[in-house]
Amino acid sequence: MSTSDQATTSSRRSNPPRPRLRPRDLLADCLSSLSARPTRGALTVLGTVIGVAALVATLGLSKTAGNQIVGRFDELAATDVNVSSKTGRAGLAAVSLPWDSEQRIGRLNGVSAVGTLSDVDVKGQLVRAVPLNDPQGQTEFQLPVKAASPGLYAAVRATLSAGRLPDQGHSDRADRVVVIGSNAAERLHINRVDNQPAIYIGERLYVVIGILADVQRQPALLGALIIPEGTARREFGLTSPGSAQIETRIGAATLIANQAPVALLPNDPTLLRVTAPPEPRKVRSAVQSDLNILFLLLGGVSLLVGAIGIANVTLVSVLERVGEIGLRRALGAARRHIAFQFLVESTTLGLAGGVLGAALGTLVVVIASAAHTWTPVLEPWVPFAAPLVGGVIGLVSGTYPSVRAAMLEPVEALRTAL
Amino acid sequence: MTRPQIDMRPIGRHAPVAPPVIELRGIWREFGSDPPVVALRDVDLQVLPGEWLAILGPSGSGKSTLLNIIGLLDRPDRGAYLLEGEDVSSLGDLARAAVRGQRIGFVFQAFHLLPHRSVLENVMLAELYTGQPRHGRRERAMTALEHVDLVDRAGFLPTRLSGGQQQRAAIARALMGEPSLLLCDEPTGNLDTHSAEGVLDVFSGLSRQGMTLVVITHNTEVAARATSVAHIVDGELSMLPKPPAPQQRAADVMPMRFGHERGLDHEHL
Numbered sequence: 060m061s062t063s064d065q066a067t068t069s070s071r072r073s074n075p076p077r078p079r080l081r082p083r084d085l086l087a088d089c090l091s092s093l094s095a096r097p098t099r100g101a102l103t104v105l106g107t108v109i110g111v112a113a114l115v116a117t118l119g120l121s122k123t124a125g126n127q128i129v130g131r132f133d134e135l136a137a138t139d140v141n142v143s144s145k146t147g148r149a150g151l152a153a154v155s156l157p158w159d160s161e162q163r164i165g166r167l168n169g170v171s172a173v174g175t176l177s178d179v180d181v182k183g184q185l186v187r188a189v190p191l192n193d194p195q196g197q198t199e200f201q202l203p204v205k206a207a208s209p210g211l212y213a214a215v216r217a218t219l220s221a222g223r224l225p226d227q228g229h230s231d232r233a234d235r236v237v238v239i240g241s242n243a244a245e246r247l248h249i250n251r252v253d254n255q256p257a258i259y260i261g262e263r264l265y266v267v268i269g270i271l272a273d274v275q276r277q278p279a280l281l282g283a284l285i286i287p288e289g290t291a292r293r294e295f296g297l298t299s300p301g302s303a304q305i306e307t308r309i310g311a312a313t314l315i316a317n318q319a320p321v322a323l324l325p326n327d328p329t330l331l332r333v334t335a336p337p338e339p340r341k342v343r344s345a346v347q348s349d350l351n352i353l354f355l356l357l358g359g360v361s362l363l364v365g366a367i368g369i370a371n372v373t374l375v376s377v378l379e380r381v382g383e384i385g386l387r388r389a390l391g392a393a394r395r396h397i398a399f400q401f402l403v404e405s406t407t408l409g410l411a412g413g414v415l416g417a418a419l420g421t422l423v424v425v426i427a428s429a430a431h432t433w434t435p436v437l438e439p440w441v442p443f444a445a446p447l448v449g450g451v452i453g454l455v456s457g458t459y460p461s462v463r464a465a466m467l468e469p470v471e472a473l474r475t476a477l
Numbered sequence: 478m479t480r481p482q483i484d485m486r487p488i489g490r491h492a493p494v495a496p497p498v499i500e501l502r503g504i505w506r507e508f509g510s511d512p513p514v515v516a517l518r519d520v521d522l523q524v525l526p527g528e529w530l531a532i533l534g535p536s537g538s539g540k541s542t543l544l545n546i547i548g549l550l551d552r553p554d555r556g557a558y559l560l561e562g563e564d565v566s567s568l569g570d571l572a573r574a575a576v577r578g579q580r581i582g583f584v585f586q587a588f589h590l591l592p593h594r595s596v597l598e599n600v601m602l603a604e605l606y607t608g609q610p611r612h613g614r615r616e617r618a619m620t621a622l623e624h625v626d627l628v629d630r631a632g633f634l635p636t637r638l639s640g641g642q643q644q645r646a647a648i649a650r651a652l653m654g655e656p657s658l659l660l661c662d663e664p665t666g667n668l669d670t671h672s673a674e675g676v677l678d679v680f681s682g683l684s685r686q687g688m689t690l691v692v693i694t695h696n697t698e699v700a701a702r703a704t705s706v707a708h709i710v711d712g713e714l715s716m717l718p719k720p721p722a723p724q725q726r727a728a729d730v731m732p733m734r735f736g737h738e739r740g741l742d743h744e745h746l
Contacts, residue, residue, distance in 0.1 A: 076608070077571050078571060078606045080605065091598065178630075389550065391606035392606045
């Protein structure tokens with residue numbers, strides 16, 4: 060034996076040869092194997108596609124539905140902000156709201172309507188309508204009297220059944236005009252204003268210029284008489300507006316709740332009490348968490364079915380490809396290479412299923428939303444995480460078949476023809 | 478001082494210093510227990526570089542077991558196995574896989590071609606586990622296909638080839654990576670006479686170029702072409718006298734020149 064031969068032999072002995080499989084070769088080979096049976100591949104991933112699609116669709120639909128529920132809630136409640144003075148000692152207001160509250164708040168970005176509302180102390184005077192003097196029935200009532208700035212009617216979303224709403228002119232001139240709520244109108248037997256009905260508050264005569272059909276905020280207004288703020292100031296000695304009623308744009312409530320007190324009372328905003336709706340996101344997440352648990356459970360079950368599908372088909376594929384496994388072992392594949400082969404194939408199938416499922420699920424969310432004219436809402440990470448979920452499912456479900464494939468003895472495997 | 482690496486593998490059957498490609502010493506292989514079935518009984522065998530050994534034997538005689546042990550697909554219970562002078566009977570699974578991939582080419586009775594891949598892809602598969610670079614793989618596979626005269630069928634699926642062509646494609650795969658040894662398990666068992674002739678012609682050409690071949694077979698025609706013949710009965714191996722004279726072999730081969738298989742006949746007739 061020559062020197063070089065000895066050297067070669069000794070180096071072989073000290074470093075036993077190891078089979079090598081390049082990752083690119085492995086990937087290319089697996090893709091070739093998968094593309095050789097496209098129909099089978101498609102059928103295999105069907106379970107995962109459905110599972111991932113169900114997961115994405117349920118996450119998306121629950122989010123969309125939750126958003127829809129909160130959206131309806133938002134429209135009224137989440138745009139309602141009320142500012143009034145905190146109560147000081149002896150139950151009196153700690154501070155006074157300025158007379159130009161409406162203008163000050165109206166300047167804030169995010170306010171869609173604002174008005175001030177005050178309770179007017181009429182010192183027990185009764186209210187009666189003029190034309191009727193019915194000895195059988197009651198003609199004098201104790202009705203609450205309120206003073207409102209012109210913007211209030213928009214802020215409470217008032218609708219009229221007759222007449223008109225007072226404007227700034229009525230307030231500036233302190234005109235003796237009144238708008239009555241629908242319940243008050245019924246009690247006073249007034250149902251039209253074209254004949255210029257008038258009512259007495261105590262001994263003062265007021266012309267009814269409008270009748271409210273409905274309000275969506277401050278329902279107490281429906282049973283009250285509402286006079287302009289300027290009138291209340293002169294006739295009844297109103298010292299300051301009682302509260303500011305604000306309607307904000309959707310999503311601006313929290314911002315306005317923070318800014319309004321500063322706008323009204325820059326010196327001491329903390330003396331004002333602000334009633335604002337809870338943070339919309341909190342309401343939304345509370346509604347969604349109930350829905351999500353149920354839907355996620357359903358998605359999970361679909362995924363489990365998908366995983367069993369992949370495991371099953373991969374196992375069948377291993378059994379079908381026994382001859383091929385034998386051949387690969389003869390060509391120098393180690394057990395681990397056989398295991399890698401099937402693992403990469405099943406993971407690739409899972410990934411493909413995940414991608415298709417994510418696309419399908421997103422489509423379902425969009426179509427369902429379009430059918431209900433909802434806004435489709437989907438967490439941005441969901442369509443990206445879904446293929447990974449598919450891949451993990453492929454990996455996990457391919458593990459057992461891969462181990463089975465790797466454990467095959469090459470001599471046994473080679474007895475099976477391809 | 479560094480010396481250039483010299484490839485000491487035999488170039489032809491007359492290479493002077495090369496050790497035997499295969500050297501088996503006292504190989505035993507038993508299966509099962511109570512009572513064990515002895516598949517190989519104290520087998521000694523030497524196959525020299527460039528030798529074409531045909532192993533004949535009836536079914537169940539142990540010839541497949543012998544081939545599996547030579548091919549490192551199975552381990553003997555007792556005995557030593559030296560492949561090109563190196564003791565491979567003590568190698569671990571990984572190292573045995575590497576030796577199979579790099580130094581042994583297999584040809585099977587049922588061809589074992591992947592049905593959904595082209596002939597070329599099937600041949601290229603042989604380099605998958607050898608660590609050979611991807612670069613130039615296609616060219617190397619085409620060279621292997623040239624050896625078996627199948628270049629024009631490279632893009633075909635195996636199912637579109639005749640049996641003889643399939644087996645020649647399988648031989649090309651076995652030749653990929655330039656193994657020291659070609660192990661063939663009944664290579665003509667599934668072929669008609671013409672196709673078998675084509676395959677045997679390829680073997681003859683390879684043998685002439687110095688390839689070491691071990692072929693197990695039922696076919697006496699194979700034995701007639703081989704340079705040495707062994708017989709195995711009940712696990713006991715015995716060498717037979719030299720195969721028939723060259724004149725007789727030529728007479729056997731003559732008819733296939735007019736056959737339909739395209740082999741390497743033009744090279745050696």
